[in-house]
Amino acid sequence: MTGKHLDSAIARFIDSTGDDVWSDTSFLDTLIRICAERLFAICRADARGWLSEGDLQSMFYAILRRELPQRGMPACAVHAGYPCRIPGHHIRELGKRSRNLRVDLGIVVPHTIRILRRRQWEGQLVAAIEVKRCHERLREIKSDLDKLAAIRTAWPDVRVYMLVMGYHSDLEDIAAVERTAAAMDIPLLQDNYLGRSDHVDQGELV
Numbered sequence: 001m002t003g004k005h006l007d008s009a010i011a012r013f014i015d016s017t018g019d020d021v022w023s024d025t026s027f028l029d030t031l032i033r034i035c036a037e038r039l040f041a042i043c044r045a046d047a048r049g050w051l052s053e054g055d056l057q058s059m060f061y062a063i064l065r066r067e068l069p070q071r072g073m074p075a076c077a078v079h080a081g082y083p084c085r086i087p088g089h090h091i092r093e094l095g096k097r098s099r100n101l102r103v104d105l106g107i108v109v110p111h112t113i114r115i116l117r118r119r120q121w122e123g124q125l126v127a128a129i130e131v132k133r134c135h136e137r138l139r140e141i142k143s144d145l146d147k148l149a150a151i152r153t154a155w156p157d158v159r160v161y162m163l164v165m166g167y168h169s170d171l172e173d174i175a176a177v178e179r180t181a182a183a184m185d186i187p188l189l190q191d192n193y194l195g196r197s198d199h200v201d202q203g204e205l206v
Contacts, residue, residue, distance in 0.1 A: 021073060022109045025126045028159055031071060032127060033189065035063045036163055040191035043165050047193050053133045056165055057104050060131060064105070074110050082106025084125065086154050101147055105129040125151075127159040135169035135177045135192070145184050152186075159187075166192035 039060050043050050050056050057080060065075040084101040106128050113123035128151050130144035141164065148160040162181055166174065169192045181188040 022124075022126070025157075025159065027071070028107065028127050031067065032064075032129070032159070032161060035060065035067055036161075036189040038063055038067075039163075040165065043191065044193055047167060047195075050133065050165065053131060056133055056163075057131045060129070060163065061105055064107070076110050077107050079106045079108055080104065082108065082125065082128070083120075084128070084151055084154075085122070086150060101150065103128040103147065103151070104131045125155060125158050127161070129161045129163055132162070132164045133167065135164055135166045135173040135190070138173065138176050138180065141177055142180055145181060145186050148186050149184050161187050161189055164188070164190040166190065168192070168194060 039056070042059065043056075050059065061078060061080050064078045068077055069075050082103050082105065084103060084106075086099045086101060107126050109124040109126060113121055115121045128148060130148055132141050132144065135141070141162065145162055148162060151158055152160050164177060174190070174192060177190070178188060
């Protein structure tokens, strides 16, 4: 991929003239997957740019915020550390002790956002993404997958994704993550840095 804004068939789903763009969010799956491939290409080009999970989350956040407006959607739909409050009737079903969950990245319908208190707000979540660096952290990845599964149970229309960028991850660790995600039916977006140096014409992300 080049540094130019992504061009694909997803553009046909967008009506930039009004809020009806959010009535069918099927295009988000294509957009998120393309943005993930863009992130992976940048990561493969230079491993020094993503030394932490915070780096990966910030990079993917910036890519999404750049690409959404190209599809007629506002950049303000993307949020980092998005708080989710599970409805009370799902708590016992999910076996959760707390109603409060926080996902690394969330896409929220902007016009549904309302402020509850100074530091609390809510809106219609349409996509939730957890981001991890390295496949060998299976226990943490499993915890993230559990979180995404809980969100999907509470809100079946929300699209959930587990994104993992490996750094010389072993095949056994990759396979374990794949099995776990498949068993929970959570879409897994992943790549593994092996020391390649793929040139990427990268423009400013922010």
